[in-house]
Amino acid sequence: MVAMPHRSLSINGSTYVVEVGDDVPLLWVLRDLLLLRGTKYGCGIGQCGVCTVMVGGQALRSCLLPVGEVREAVTTIEGLAADHPVKRAWISEQVPQCGYCQSGQIMQAAALLQQTSKPTESEIRSAMRGVLCRCGTYNRIVRAIQVASGQVS
Amino acid sequence: MERRAFLGSGLVMAVSMTGALPLRAALLEDNLECGVFLELQADGLVRLFLNKSEMGQGVMTGLAQIVADELGVAWEAMRLVQARAEERYVDPVGGRMVTGGSTSIRHMWRPLQEAAATARELLIQAAAVTWGVEPGTVRMDGGLLATGNGHSAPFGRFIALAKRMPWPERSQLRLRSADQHTLLGRPVPRVDVPDKVQGRACFGLDARPRDVPVAVLAWPPAFGARPGRIDEAAARAMAGVRHVVPLEGAVAVVADTTYQALQGAEALGVDWQGGARLDDRIVTESFAAALQQQGLLAVHRGEVEMGLAGAKTIEAFYELPYLAHVTMEPMNCTVLWHKDRCQIHVGTQNQTEALATAARVSGLPPARIDIQTTYLGGGFGRRLATDMVAEAVAIAKAIDGPVQLVHRREHDFQAGMFRPGCHSLLRGAVGEDGAILAWSHHVATQPLAGPGGQKPGVDRAAVAGVADLPYAVKALEVRWSPVTLPIPVWPWRSVGASHNAFVVESFVDELAYLAQADPLAYRLSLLQGNEAALNVLRLAGEHAAYRPKPAGGGRRQGVAYHYSFGSNCAMVADVTVQDGRPKVARVVAVLDCGPVVNHDLVAAQVEGAVVMGLSAAMKEAVHFAEGGVQSVNLHQYDLLRCDEVPPIEVHLTQVMREVGGVGEPALPPVAPALANGYFAATGRRIRRLPFLAALDQPVRQHTPPAAS
Incomplete structure (x- = not known):
């Protein structure tokens, strides 16, 4: 071998x-x-x-x-600070349902905000289109990203 | 059974819970063999043993809210434990340990409330004896027992004495009144969210100890094929591959790591024998042949043929495809095998069947099998099946050691278990006043045995929402023709309603246009006396600012209503059309599920059901070729993505007094609301799903059975 x-x-x-x-x-x-x-x-x-x-x-x-x-x-999700704005927003907006896709969603969102600090809704939706959620949490994901980027509270 | 026998038997992990008060919470129908456990601890904590699986619906949070509220303890005092698969934890209504049919809150609310009230009553009695006061003067709130005149102590202090108090009669239990609720009806944050956000939640795939090997299956391309000659050489030569295990309809490759097992299964050469003859054409022909049959009569009321003879009539043929559950976590099961016993970690909706399956395949008595339920990475009905348990236990037994079985995504599709396709042929007639004179409805589907097994007669799922048509009709005939195909079919979120609501609600719309009535007003006129239905439809119209308009360009609105799983749901979809293709601009959903434990949990379920319903309506269809499944991964079976989801408004209302289901009822109205909105905008009726494929294909007709 x-x-x-x-x-x-x-x-x-x-x-x-x-x-x-x-x-x-x-x-x-x-x-x-x-x-x-x-x-x-x-x-x-x-x-x-x-x-x-x-x-x-x-x-x-x-x-x-x-x-x-x-x-x-x-x-990875374990390495993103526990109080990272994206994680905090995911909790405040009660995003996850089954939760299985959420590590991927959160990492995608954190990368988006690292590149674009205040993305528009359409920028958010197109950046997030690569991560599927069968439970259908998409609209909460969008809102959580808006919260994390300080655009809505 | 004597209560003392229960308390004395130490059924609830008595070893680790010294000083704990185990309470048998099974009071429904006085059947003490049913129920769940509450365990009140001397340190002020309350353990709730959950007999329902958390698959995203928030059931842990909802059930704990019921208990904490009724008992009178702080939310922070609750400790949730997923119950093992054991007879004593079965759902007191369903009689099995199953999470499905949108029943968790419906079935468990009352028993849990009564269990909590019983515990509170025992503690109140103990406190009253201790303080020498009347029990009626003692209250329990926030974990404290207190009187109005100075006595106050945490409940833990009274546990020992409470165990010796007389068990209150069920009829004497005083449940908290509406003004005493502290947690019920509140949007308490979900208990599972922090772990899911930090990546710490343990799903089935995460339950594998490091040194346990992984099994991946080589799966036949055709349903029902059996492995013949197996060329193991290439697989065996690969690093990490330990075993090749032939199963009945698959071959397992067991390796040290998941990647090695995936590679090994791919390298395996299997000469598959036999298997089904199946492709899309055969599927279509089988449905057409079924509709040529008379079928089984499900409902016959009034003179249907007479109604159809005169007046304005319409005939319509609807086609819906097979659908996959596509749980984001593929099926898996971890078996820690110890020859004379085993522990199984599996994300299952069906602990009762998982235990029976494991016992049957292993040959072990159920008492030697410990089934631990993990978080479920999506359920939607798929995890009511226990195929993954059977496969994993068979492999563990064959290699005489522990193993984690992992379905690769392709296998998850190929194994089937689909929402059955459905073809329906309808004829309807309306009178001059718009009244429906006749409704003839012929459904063709594969029988949906589901976890309960096949029953004789008309398949209830096949005619759900049709046999119990809510609209006023002078004559109704419903028939069902079973389709014979080798495709494994299974309940999929909202089951029969997932196809029939599209047909019924589209056809009502067709009749409204035939009667030259506004679709919303038409529905209201046909639902007189059904206050809950009228209420959700009216509210949906109000919240969506619904305005009747003739078909034409611009933004148009489609309406749909459906009653399923004990709840009423109405929807208005705003539809715009670009290049002939629909775009949903907004969905307004109104759900009446009766009393609500946690509004945010319900809203999340409605949002999710709308997304799943829209995904199926727009995009999803399983295709078949060469005896099996052609669409084997997400590039061939795409789901709705973030940039395709419209704003979804959820409104809850409470005309119903009974508790209704929540997980499923908001899915059925989505597809017809879309189709009706598209018709309003374009004048084109889409009777075939998925929508995007139907738009690109010519209208198909079914040849109706020859008159005999």
């Missing part, structure tokens, strides 16, 4: 050394090797977005991202 390369990853401000092949998607490194299970598996083909994490400030689908291509620091 081929020996797996040792790889160093910066995740949520910590450095992890994992023994894993280049082609393994970041999602499974997070969930299975590092036990960071806030990031979810949904479709495996980048269509549902529930696996969204931030890599170097960009929201990316971790199910499609081979760990060998991860060059920048990764932030």
Whole structure:
């Protein structure tokens, strides 16, 4: 058997050394090797977005991202500050229902606000279109992002 | 059964709960084998053992609100424990440990209230004895027992004595009156939200201990195919792959990690034997053949043929597709196997069946099987099925060790369990005064056995909302023809109403136009005496600023109303049309579900049901090819996305005195409100879903059965 390369990853401000092949998607490194299970598996083909994490400030689908291509620091739901404005707004607006997609929604929203501090409703909706929610919490998501960006209270 | 026998038996985790007062909360019908547990602790905490699964509907919060309010303790004192799958926790009305049919609050409100009132009464008696006062002078609020003249102490102090007090008769229980409610009716924040926001909530897929291997199934392309020769070499050569386990209709690959199991299942070479003959054309032909049959008579009232003979008549053929649940969390099940016992972690809506399934497949007695319910990453009816439990237990038994079974998304689609497709043929006639003289309704669907199993006669789901048509008609005939196809079908949020409301509410609209009446006014005229229905329709019209208008361009409004799961729901959809395609500009929903525990939980369910209903109406259809499912992932079965969702206004009203369901009733009216609004805007009647596909295809007709 081929020996797996040792790889160093910066995740949520910590450095992890994992023994894993280049082609393994970041999602499974997070969930299975590092036990960071806030990031979810949904479709495996980048269509549902529930696996969204931030890599170097960009929201990316971790199910499609081979760990060998991860060059920048990764932030997952566990690494986003517990009192981050997006998380606070998600609580105040009572966004989640089943909650399964919400890590992906929150990471997508945090990335959006990092790039656009006061997005319009249409900017919010188009930025969030990549993350599916079967419970239908979309309108609360939009409102929570408006709250988090100080546009409504 | 003697009460003391209960208290003495230490049924409620007595070891860890020294000083705790276990209260048997099963009082309904005096059947002590039914119910849930409240456990009041000496430290002032109250444990509530939940017999319902949290799948996003907020049931943990709602049930805890009922208990805290009636008992008279602070919200912060509540501790929620998901109950194990055991007979004693069954729903006292349904008789099973099941979360479905929009029944959790309906079934549990009263029993929990009575359990809490019983506990309070015992504590009041104990306090009265301690203080030497009349029980009538003692109250319990905020966790304190107190008299008007100086006595006051936390309830924990009286637990030991309360255990020796006489158990109050159910008939003597004094439930709190409306003015004494502190938590009921309040928008208490959900207890599950913080963990879900921080990524800490444990779903089924998160329940795997690190060293437990993962199983992924190689699944046949055709329904019913069986594995023949299996070429394991490529899979076995892959890193981490431990076992290849043939099952009845699939082959499991077990590996150290999820990714390895996914890769291994893909590498497996399976020679599939047999399997169904099935594609979209066969599906359509099967429905057409079913509608050629006379079918089973569900309702026959009045002279339908006579009504259809004269006056103004219309005939319409409606087609609805198969739908997938698409829970965002794919099916999974974790089995910690220890040969003579096992523990199962699974997000299930059906603990009773999960336990029975695990016992049947493992051969273990139910008492040796511990089913732990995790959070459900979506339910919508799909998790009433226990296929994932059967598969996981079979694999664990075969490898004689623990395992987590994971359905890959493609497998989740391929395994089926779909909302059945539905074709309906309708004929109707209206008189000069607009009265409906005759309504003939022929439904073709696959029988929906669901978790209760197949029953003889007319499938109730197939004719839901039709057999009990709420509108005044002089003659009604409802028939159902079962469709025989190898597609696994299953309850999907709102079940039969999810297809029939579209048909009924579209057809009422067609009759309104035939009668040259405004669709809203027409409905009101046909619902005289049904105050709850009239109320939701009137309110929906008011809140939506509904104005009758002839069909034409611009923004138009479509109305729909449906009664299901004990609740009335009316909707007005504002529809605009661009390049012939509809865009919903706003949905106004009015729900009457009777008394409400928590308005925000209800509003969230209505918002979600509208989104799911709109998603299905606009986009969703399962396609079949080569014996199985053609649409196997989200690129082939897209859902409504954030930028496609209109503003949704939710209004609750309370004409009904009975508690109604909440999770489902707001879904059925969505599709017809959209179709009716589109017709108002364009004059084009869409009788086929999903909408976007129907717009691109020519109108299809059904050849009605030849007169005999």
